[in-house]
Amino acid sequence: MSELFPRNQIMGFVFSLVLTAVALAVHFLDLSFAAGITVLVITAFSQALLQFIVFMHAGETKDKWYIYGKVYFMIGMALITVFGTLLIFLWDM
Known part of the structure; x- marks a missing residue:
């Protein structure tokens, strides 16, 4: 049960x-x-x-590390986008 x-x-x-x-x-x-x-x-x-x-249910398949790799890549791209935008707009670089 x-x-x-x-x-x-x-x-x-x-x-x-x-x-x-x-x-x-x-x-x-x-x-x-x-x-x-x-x-x-x-x-x-x-x-x-x-x-x-x-x-x-991302971790319940056989290729879970492939899925997690995509998640890490997505987080990296999001951070690059956010900090790149801050770099250009707020910090005038």
């Missing part, structure tokens, strides 16, 4: 709620802009990765 209980999905849902509460706390704790953005970016990437792994 325990193998029929969706333990991973429930734990993923609870952790997703915790990440959402942390992101909401940024507003209520009146953090500085830099600290708030840092917390929001970390929680956003963590939640996206959690959703991908737990709820889209």
Whole structure:
């Protein structure tokens, strides 16, 4: 019976709620802009990765490392895009 209980999905849902509460706390704790953005970016990437792994069942196939490689590549491209945009628009380089 325990193998029929969706333990991973429930734990993923609870952790997703915790990440959402942390992101909401940024507003209520009146953090500085830099600290708030840092917390929001970390929680956003963590939640996206959690959703991908737990709820889209990315790790349950034979080629899971190929899928994870694509995820790492996607995160790298997103970071290059964000920091490249900041480099051009905010830091005038």
